[in-house]
Amino acid sequence: MADVQTVEQGKIAADKEKMPLLVVRDLKKHFPIKRGLIQRTVGHVRAVDGVSLSVDTGETFGLVGESGCGKSTTGRSILRLIEPTAGEILFEGRDIRKMGSAEMRRMRRKMQIVFQDPYASLNPRYTVRQVLEEPMLIHNLFSTAAERKKRASQLMEIVGLSPSRLDRYPHEFSGGQRQRIGIARALAVDPKLIIADEPVSALDVSVQSQVLNLLDDLQKELGLAYVFIAHDLSVVKHISDRIGVMYLGRMVELSPADALYSEPLHPYSQALLSAVPVPDPEAKRDRIILQGDLPSPSKPPTGCPFHPRCKDAKDICKTVVPTWEEIRPDHFVACHLYS
Amino acid sequence: MATQIVQHAVKKPERKVTVGKSPTRLAFERFFRNPLAVAGVIVLSLIILVTIFAPFLTKFSPSTADIMNTDSPPTALHPLGTDASGFDNLARVLYGGRVDLTVAFAAAFMSMFLGTLYGGISGFFGGWVDNIMMRFVDIMLNFPFLILVLALESIFSVQGVWILVFVVGVTAWPGPARLMRGMFLQLREQDYVIGARTIGCSSWRIIFRHMLPNTLSFLIVLVSFSVASYVGLEAALSFLGLGVPLSVPSWGGMLNASTGYIQLTTEPYAWGPPMAMIVLTILSVNFIGDGLRDAFDPQSKA
Numbered sequence: 001m002a003d004v005q006t007v008e009q010g011k012i013a014a015d016k017e018k019m020p021l022l023v024v025r026d027l028k029k030h031f032p033i034k035r036g037l038i039q040r041t042v043g044h045v046r047a048v049d050g051v052s053l054s055v056d057t058g059e060t061f062g063l064v065g066e067s068g069c070g071k072s073t074t075g076r077s078i079l080r081l082i083e084p085t086a087g088e089i090l091f092e093g094r095d096i097r098k099m100g101s102a103e104m105r106r107m108r109r110k111m112q113i114v115f116q117d118p119y120a121s122l123n124p125r126y127t128v129r130q131v132l133e134e135p136m137l138i139h140n141l142f143s144t145a146a147e148r149k150k151r152a153s154q155l156m157e158i159v160g161l162s163p164s165r166l167d168r169y170p171h172e173f174s175g176g177q178r179q180r181i182g183i184a185r186a187l188a189v190d191p192k193l194i195i196a197d198e199p200v201s202a203l204d205v206s207v208q209s210q211v212l213n214l215l216d217d218l219q220k221e222l223g224l225a226y227v228f229i230a231h232d233l234s235v236v237k238h239i240s241d242r243i244g245v246m247y248l249g250r251m252v253e254l255s256p257a258d259a260l261y262s263e264p265l266h267p268y269s270q271a272l273l274s275a276v277p278v279p280d281p282e283a284k285r286d287r288i289i290l291q292g293d294l295p296s297p298s299k300p301p302t303g304c305p306f307h308p309r310c311k312d313a314k315d316i317c318k319t320v321v322p323t324w325e326e327i328r329p330d331h332f333v334a335c336h337l338y339s
Numbered sequence: 340m341a342t343q344i345v346q347h348a349v350k351k352p353e354r355k356v357t358v359g360k361s362p363t364r365l366a367f368e369r370f371f372r373n374p375l376a377v378a379g380v381i382v383l384s385l386i387i388l389v390t391i392f393a394p395f396l397t398k399f400s401p402s403t404a405d406i407m408n409t410d411s412p413p414t415a416l417h418p419l420g421t422d423a424s425g426f427d428n429l430a431r432v433l434y435g436g437r438v439d440l441t442v443a444f445a446a447a448f449m450s451m452f453l454g455t456l457y458g459g460i461s462g463f464f465g466g467w468v469d470n471i472m473m474r475f476v477d478i479m480l481n482f483p484f485l486i487l488v489l490a491l492e493s494i495f496s497v498q499g500v501w502i503l504v505f506v507v508g509v510t511a512w513p514g515p516a517r518l519m520r521g522m523f524l525q526l527r528e529q530d531y532v533i534g535a536r537t538i539g540c541s542s543w544r545i546i547f548r549h550m551l552p553n554t555l556s557f558l559i560v561l562v563s564f565s566v567a568s569y570v571g572l573e574a575a576l577s578f579l580g581l582g583v584p585l586s587v588p589s590w591g592g593m594l595n596a597s598t599g600y601i602q603l604t605t606e607p608y609a610w611g612p613p614m615a616m617i618v619l620t621i622l623s624v625n626f627i628g629d630g631l632r633d634a635f636d637p638q639s640k641a
């Protein structure tokens with residue numbers, strides 16, 4: 001009997017180990033459209049419409065898609081910065097949507113965000129020291145000011161800035177340096193997951209690679225998991241283990257990074273990849289130019305949301321929503337061409 | 340090359356750990372490089388000093404009449420003459436500034452405080468709270484201001500400096516409230532405010548540490564411009580007889596006392612000085628406000 005119990009417990013422990021750090025199931029965020037004097041709801045913008053993904057400890061999950069496809073909304077909904085309409089967000093096996101505000105605040109220690117715009121993400125009236133020490137104060141990480149000071153200096157060194165500049169204000173730093181401060185703030189609470197919301201798209205190309213390398217090094221050292229949101233596929237390729245492609249609030253393809261780049265299955269992924277610039281002026285490639293505009297997420301097309309722009313669209317695509325299927329091991333796609 | 344490296348290495352420890360300048364400090368440095376604004380500060384300081392040190396500048400009290408010298412033209416004894424009751428005009432101009440400036444500054448701070456509180460709550464929470472609160476502001480803004488002041492004055496049935504401050508304060512807050520609500524709505528979507536939420540800040544901490552300090556520059560400019568308009572407002576209300584009681588000296592009250600045709604044509608020494616004081620005060624406060632606005636303008640980067 002006792003044996004059975006220990007075996008059972010071992011199994012649960014093993015399951016827990018196998019359990020991804022973050023599991024998102026069928027996440028939805030619909031923004032109501034309000035009109036008129038009494039602000040009647042006349043429709044919904046389906047910014048995120050049933051996204052599922054999982055992120056393991058120490059893994060980078062790349063999330064790509066064009067502007068307005070709901071990548072950022074997905075990222076912010078995972079942190080409950082935007083309250084999701086529906087779905088489950090399991091962090092370390094617990095649904096954070098069911099947490100009260102006090103518990104949620106404690107939970108925020110483990111999941112942080114790095115913003116896109118380094119000029120808007122730091123309070124202009126805080127010195128860098130205040131920026132870095134505030135999270136420590138809120139979560140009571142250290143009991144003395146000296147310890148906080150030490151940790152702040154340490155954080156500055158981790159992100160490659162001089163601790164002598166701790167008492168300076170954000171406006172005295174360049175964009176790349178501010179982004180490093182933003183990363184240091186996220187690291188201040190020892191998080192397990194960082195949502196990086198286009199962290200390099202506002203930076204110069206030369207600075208981009210520095211910040212990407214920093215993120216990469218930090219991941220190796222601290223075992224961080226990233227959800228890396230970007231619209232630049234070459235950036236995502238550099239850093240991601242697995243990649244999810246979003247279109248109009250839905251995930252259309254999810255696969256290991258190599259598989260996606262070598263053999264994209266969904267026509268939308270194929271079009272996106274064909275747009276990645278190649279650093280060879282002689283190379284001629286067939287670009288798939290997408291026709292038409294991104295449809296409004298308040299009136300998504302029937303059937304497959306991509307069918308009006310798809311070069312391979314069939315009749316079934318116009319009426320039936322394709323199911324999410326594992327076509328190859330770990331390679332998921334929602335497309336009628338493969339079912 | 341090698342020496343260069345050595346020099347560099349030697350130099351480095353000498354570099355002091357410097358403390359950065361806050362955006363507010365930078366703004367004030369810019370402000371004091373603006374000649375018009377500095378002139379405004381000097382003139383306003385002079386006016387304030389003169390009213391504070393009035394007892395040293397005239398031996399007359401503004402509320403005791405020199406009955407032997409009523410309606411006196413300027414003399415050595417009364418440099419600006421006396422009015423019909425024998426009050427010394429110079430004393431009334433000097434002491435009158437106290438009332439005008441107190442009312443203007445106190446009312447500006449009161450309406451700013453109420454406006455920030457109301458607009459801040461409305462903007463921070465947004466949604467239906469914001470909707471209801473802003474409809475009330477619309478009603479207040481559309482209410483005829485003078486009638487409201489008249490009604491409030493008659494409700495209190497006594498006139499006085501603090502009653503006037505209260506009346507102006509409670510009628511003038513909707514303007515600042517609407518502006519502050521806009522500021523809060525805008526700040527709420529700023530990444531650093533969202534960032535504060537992700538590190539676990541409470542709503543109060545976000546409001547008082549992250550949002551309010553970033554409205555400060557805007558508030559300072561707003562206060563300076565409302566001080567200017569309330570100096571004018573106090574003068575206008577006193578001119579209409581709705582301000583402070585006549586026994587209390589004020590610039591508007593002095594103008595009210597000189598409305599007769601005879602006084603206007605023959606006694607410019609009676610109404611000229613208070614009028615000049617009103618104009619100077621409003622002008623200098625406006626210059627200060629302009630200077631502050633330019634200094635805090637996010638477009639001008641130092």
